[in-house]
Amino acid sequence: MKAVTLNFTTSSKLKLEDVPVRPLENGEVLVAIKAAALNHRDEWCRQGLYPNINEGVILGSDGSGIVEEVAEGIDLGWIGKEVIINPAINWGEDQKVQSKDFQILGMPRNGTLAEKVIVSVDRLHLKPKHLSFEEAGALPLAGLTAFRALFYQGQLKSNEKVLITGFGGGVAQFAFQFAKAAGAKVYASSSSEEKRNVAKELGAISVYDYTKEDWVENALKESEGFDLIIDSAAGDALNNLINVVKPGGKIVFYGATRGNPSTLIARKVFWNQIKIIGTTMGSDQDFEEMVSFIKDHEIKPIIDHVFTFEQAEEAFDRMKAGKQLGKIVLTP
Structure with a gap:
């Protein structure tokens, strides 16, 4: 599959390359990405300013797409569903603060700037029907x-x-x-x-x-x-x-x-x-309430610009320059 990876040997520190898709493990699903969006953490990773930098990782925390495959034991009804992905991983049981194992999708584990992404099934939420894939892909982390x-x-x-x-x-x-x-x-x-x-x-x-x-x-x-x-x-x-x-x-x-x-x-x-x-990010409870709020009020993200993965450097540079008004979205 095509993916945008962090690569410090290139002038842009980015590389669009073919990356193999590994087999699913227990509790995981494979999502075909329709749209992903940038956050400042992606640019900070590119600059080497984010903790636990893992060169070669697929960047991107925000994503929407269609469930393509599920691991054994997961409800087959997920296949074909249009979804958004909660990028907050291992928040923990305390609503007040994240656990010491908290991570955000896209660093240090592979993220959404790829044709496919593997996530735990508990990170999936049905895409709000009033949102396009581009709008839904812009929602998760910032929302x-x-x-x-x-x-x-x-x-x-x-x-x-x-x-x-x-x-x-x-x-x-x-x-x-x-x-x-x-x-x-x-x-x-x-x-x-x-x-x-x-x-x-x-x-x-x-x-x-x-x-x-x-x-x-x-x-x-x-x-x-x-x-x-x-x-x-x-x-x-x-x-x-x-x-x-x-x-x-x-x-x-x-x-x-x-x-x-x-x-x-x-x-x-x-x-x-x-x-x-x-404050930073949010708990699973916060995410569920945020999605419900978005649906109830039919809120649509402001989209600044939609780029292709081939235009990733241009998209990142736009974020670095602070030119965006709203979310910068990338599509495979």
Whole structure:
């Protein structure tokens, strides 16, 4: 089968090559991939910045497709089913936090940027009927991360004011749509005028350019503070978020693309009883609830661009440059 593998001998650190399909083991199924999608972790793997790098691995965590084969003892009714794949592996029994054996599909084990992928049958969920394969393939990792950040960690309620930072990225666009569907008053920030305009079109009450010095002042004036902020950047910008969250409010962050903050206005955190919460991916319970939420509200992922596997380098470079608005999808 054709697959996009991590290969540090090539200039792009990627290689489209023929990879054999191994026999199925107990509890496994073979899914013919119809669409896969990129996440930032794929690019970090390409740059060698992700832990437990395994050269030669097939990248990709997100995928949708059709079940082609099942191991002995698995219900044959799965064959021919249109499915999406939960990429969170070995979360464990504790809803509060993942187990020490937690992994994400696509590193260190083979992922979805291939014509076929082998996964445990318990990772399968029926594809929501209102989604195309491309839309469904864009859903799993980012949708799960956004759902847990908003509803489990953030405890979002209807009519609360929520700020989604970095609008345009995969998780951020899901968080925006989920919050809107839940009846929240949604605001967004982005350094891109194009992305801010799209957020307005999708119903943002206000949008902010976080590169402008007066954005904090403007946000406070317009919102009177946010009940919940969903962020992926951290860094020194975290202090700006502390300044715009309401007393008693929550800041939930699922990434640190700007690194650690050099300073932290700790006095404001404790005096205003602000909760700063970390989150990543989500449990099997979160995934099931996310899929149900998607179905109930007929939410469709924003697709930035669809590439073929042969165009993998172009797709990865687009993500690296931060040009995408929504999810970058690849098809075999």
